Amino acid sequence: MVRCSIGPLSRLASPRTQTRRIKSSGYRAEFPSFTLPSLTMLVSIFNSSITPTFTLAGFRALLPYLPLITVATTVASTLFFTAFFFIVAALKSRSDHSHIPRDLPFVGKDDKEWFSALRANWRGWFQSISLYVQGYQKYSKNGKIFVVPTWTRAPQILLPPSMATWLSMQPEHILSAKDRTFDSGEFFVLFQSDLRLRDFPVQFKYTVGHPHILNNDMVELLIKRELTKTVGTLNEEIIEEIIKSTDDLYGGSETAGEWRERYVFDSLARAVGRVVSRVFVGAELCSNMEYVNAGTNFSKMVSISSYILHLFPEFLKPAVSILVTLPSKYYARICMKHLEPLIEQRIKDMRAKDADPTYPWEEPNDYVSWMVRESFKRTSATDTSVYNLAYRIVMLNFAAIVTTTIACANTVLDVWSAPDAEEIVEELREEIMSVLSETNGVWTKAAVNKMHRLDSTIRESSRVSGIGGTSLARQVRATDGVTLPNGFVVPHNATIGVSMDGIHFDPENYPDPKKFDAFRFYRERMEGGKRNVDLGTTSSKYLLFSHGIHSCPGRFFAINDIKLMMGHLLLNYEIAPRPRREPNISLGDIAIVPESATMQIRRRVKA
Template sequence: MAWDEPSRFLLLCCVAFTLFGVSQFVKSYNLRAKLAHIPTVGHPDWLSSYLTVFRYMRDPIGICQEGYTKFQGRPYKIPTMNGWQVVISDNTMIDEFRKFPDEMLSIREGVEHFLHFSYTVSPDLLRNPYHIGVVRNALTRNIPACYADLYDEITMAVKDQIPLETDWVEVYAFRIIVDILARSSNRILVGYPLCRNTDYLDLAKAFANTVIKNARSLHMFPEILHPIVGQIFSARRRSLRRIMKHLKPILEERIQMHNKYGKDWPEKPNDYLSWLLDDPHAQDWQRFSMPDLSMRMLHANFASIHTTSTFTHILYQLAAHPDLLQPLRVEKYGWTKVAMKEMHFMDSFMKEASRLTGISLSLLAVSCTNFSFSDGTTVPAGTVICLGSFSTHHDEEIYPSSEKFEPSRFLDKRAREGEGHRHGMAVPATDWLLFGSGRHACPGRFFAVTALKTLLAHIILNYDVKMKDDGGVPPSTVFAGNVAPNVTAKVMFRKREM
């Protein structure tokens, strides 16, 4: 019997589905056998575990809290759409986790596992991630020098996005925060005037979203098909061509000046792009490579724009507690990096808002070798390990009345002798995991906190803020295991009444 095209297509689909099922079964069976000694939340068997997978997609916090309560600090594993993950929440284990060398525990492999960077961004960024050192060192070191530009862009962006009216105006909070932070962060990334270019900013915002969406699509396919489907479900080449149209003339001019004068030349911009060009850790083929530099700029936008979620949580708490506007306003303000650092009550308010409504898990890593924690728990090579952020942040022994919003919680902790610095929002600890932990904590956290604090300070000094009908914090959005702020909620603003 002759096969027509629809029949052949159907046959191919059946074969592909069968191969996918078999490969997933073999992979899951082998890994589950290696992790059998670690207790499971939900169903432990291969087929029934998918019931827990679907539950995790809808209720990641509930799954993590169940494991945290049931196993009382011991590691536990959960099944997810992209495999088994081992969750640790015990302070001692987190302290050990942050000290493990890269040869034992790879954050780079964790990023690849979760976001498939080789396909969604670029494999070159993982092979030589010298941009991380640029963020950790050059960016952090230059925050005071660049602060005036950051503040200038924040004030202009807020003015354009939030009307300064005497009557209350409703705005979609998440949307305007994305626009404000994309524009203000790019003032430090590429400088003026490109930081205000509409097409460039639209690209930066779109790329940040497509990386996550494309990674989710790849999770649906077995690894053997990633080289094929990775090309289909990736917009990186299109995004790269688009950003290079904006960056090419800027890069050509800077490279020309660098070749003529060296690293120091007249009126050289002090921004992330210049720091990338100056960094000695770029390989020979990467140095002055427009595609490579452009892709690292896209990655920087991906990282910076995702601080939007953190600030949205903070703004919702402020709007739900307008009585805190005045206490926040009485802190001594001055538009410098040093002044921002001294705003301890604001720092406490922001950190508490992030603690209460933040992420469920953080800092994924993959074990490179077999090793054991001090309690005897063995972890085989290839295991995905993550930190139970939400459970730690809601532990009653660590944070009494953990479900209550206490804006001065960390201000009070600062008052204790010898703990003035430890409780800052940008300072990672075994009980504060928003930015990860240890050597692998978010390298841009000091810049992120400075930018968010400056934005919040500017808003509270110029606006009154509240939720409509004196409502509370909008419920978070949960999708595919991720907990994010409500993206459709509105916040009301008006010109501050003196």
């Protein structure tokens, strides 16, 4: 036995000796009949359990066939995986489509085609935005319902805009906004006549887990009760953070006049992440870029892994998700590494201060403090454990950072790629300087509210470049289905909504709808009698933040941040006009900012 195991090792010493010894060992003579290389390999693997000498000998015999083996195994495995994925995708698509009422028109699907459901889903992946707009023109405009395929969310039943207000007011127990996002349930849905589990966009069940954290009311409550109340009052801190981050990213005053090239989305994500974190976690942690970048990357990775998971039927997701969600879990862990000690310390300090008012510590006015105070009023472990509190901040970042960055990035790309970029920028600068001259340069809440041209520019950018897809997306929770205002009954668990781009690009709502007209809303405000309409105003015709009972509760905070960020960039930086506006990328049923888009930016030389 000893000789056998040493033998092969000693033969590795020199290739030339190896060849000679192979021949002299009579290996070929020993296994002459195994002409099929793969069979030889199998046998040699089998042999290896008996005697390692044969293993190496078998391997050597294979050497001349290696190129052939490589080609054969590559072709075989490619064929196998292609067939496997095709079957899986075809099954998933059929299952996705089987729950849609047959009498509804389906845009992007032709029943006469082979694998019509699969093909429709494929179109829904890459062309969904144009399918939404087509269906809107053909059906919604005529007051009809239609269905559009999406790979990522199963087919969507889209209602005409006349039903948008009705839809936005439906209570949660009839039409649920939450079921679509925070779903949790059994795995083997492919075999159930149940749309519910296949239809949640970010697949929190797999990408995040923690249903007890996600379904908790605390985040939303604190946004509505505390965060919105403080909007405007923390502007000094926010501006301070904007200055620090933009100095780092785009250059401080000492670099005035020097052009830099920066990725629009990535650089703004860093700045926004830091600014948002100042209000969420305080001055110290917000400048820790490991934490800030992990928060942004977590949000991105949750979305990306959810897209990948949507390629698989439900029964495969538990297995696939183990691998696919590794990056988001990695970034969540980095965030938690910083958040847990911060929250533990905050709890200690708060308790000490409550017990003894002379305790030398001042309670920071940030989200962590509001959350810990709220947790003191509660008793369940779900509401009070440090882990859960910390994870809620991770989820708050998910709601806040990427969404706010998208709005900033779209505004930069739309303004500086517009043919009249210089005039727009000039008018915006004039407005900002004129308003700030009344407040000695302080960004008060009242001052920010007076910047109507800036407000109009961001609102218009989000209209033409917004996320697209389905707005007011709701899942039918009522077990008997829901009866629409026109009498049609949508079955239990189907998903309904309205076409956001259809509405935002409808010439009846917005003349010359495809044009980025920065001051469109400003003119409407000044001349069209819409004095109270601003970026935070939702309606059935403006759906950036949705509308009705589930409209985004964080929007006032987001809007304030975006205005401060854009205002600071406009006043202190020059961005070179861009030759073209790279189109947003249609993926699934949303459009995302092209991450490769760059800008030339330099600090302005002040007179």
